Amino acid sequence: MTNVTVVEGDFRATDAKFSIVVARFNSFVVESLLTGAIDALVRHGVAESNIEVIRVPGAFELPLAVKQVANKRKPDAIIALGAVIRGGTPHFDYVAGECTKGVASVMLETDIPCSFGVLTTDSIEQAIERSGTKAGNKGAEAAIGALEMVSLIRNL
Numbered sequence: 734m735t736n737v738t739v740v741e742g743d744f745r746a747t748d749a750k751f752s753i754v755v756a757r758f759n760s761f762v763v764e765s766l767l768t769g770a771i772d773a774l775v776r777h778g779v780a781e782s783n784i785e786v787i788r789v790p791g792a793f794e795l796p797l798a799v800k801q802v803a804n805k806r807k808p809d810a811i812i813a814l815g816a817v818i819r820g821g822t823p824h825f826d827y828v829a830g831e832c833t834k835g836v837a838s839v840m841l842e843t844d845i846p847c848s849f850g851v852l853t854t855d856s857i858e859q860a861i862e863r864s865g866t867k868a869g870n871k872g873a874e875a876a877i878g879a880l881e882m883v884s885l886i887r888n889l
């Protein structure tokens with residue numbers, strides 16, 4: 734691979750500004766995602782003063798808020814956090830589907846990396862496991878992904 738150009742990000746874009754958009758629904762899980770996301774950024778050297786938190790009612794509202802944040806506040810990256818937990822009706826599919834598509838389309842429209850720390854689980858247990866217990870913390874993973882994407886975009 735000696736003649737191949739490889740462009741990638743690292744985790745050193747510590748001057749970057751991050752907006753974390755957080756859904757309040759299932760807050761017992763989502764607050765742990767938020768703690769994990771902030772902790773991951775701060776541990777990598779991001780100042781708390783470069784992190785802001787915006788709250789919305791639920792995951793369905795995340796795309797509009799992410800879009801408004803992208804256009805009005807122009808952070809280097811946005812981290813969307815929420816937890817959609819399957820119930821007994823098809824509601825899960827609509828909320829999770831629109832949330833996923835919406836956040837992804839804002840990222841492509843605005844060129845601002847939007848990382849997806851929204852749990853979409855079949856049970857409360859699965860959500861708890863992914864918000865800081867045995868299966869890690871998806872909020873922290875989303876934050877690290879955002880940090881890398883800021884760096885990658887600067888390097889491209």
Ligand SMILES: Nc1c(NC[C@H](O)[C@H](O)[C@H](O)CO)[nH]c(=O)[nH]c1=O
Binds near residue numbers: 792
């Ligand atoms: N059931 C879940 C929701 N539902 C609420 C919607 O996101 C939305 O706030 C409401 O329909 C008003 O527009 N939200 C979650 O984040 N997680 C869920 O499991």
Ligand SMILES: CC(=O)[C@@H](O)COP(=O)(O)O
Binds near residue numbers: 817818819820823825
């Ligand atoms: C993800 C959902 O919308 C879900 O929590 C709703 O539950 P249900 O399908 O039992 O109304």
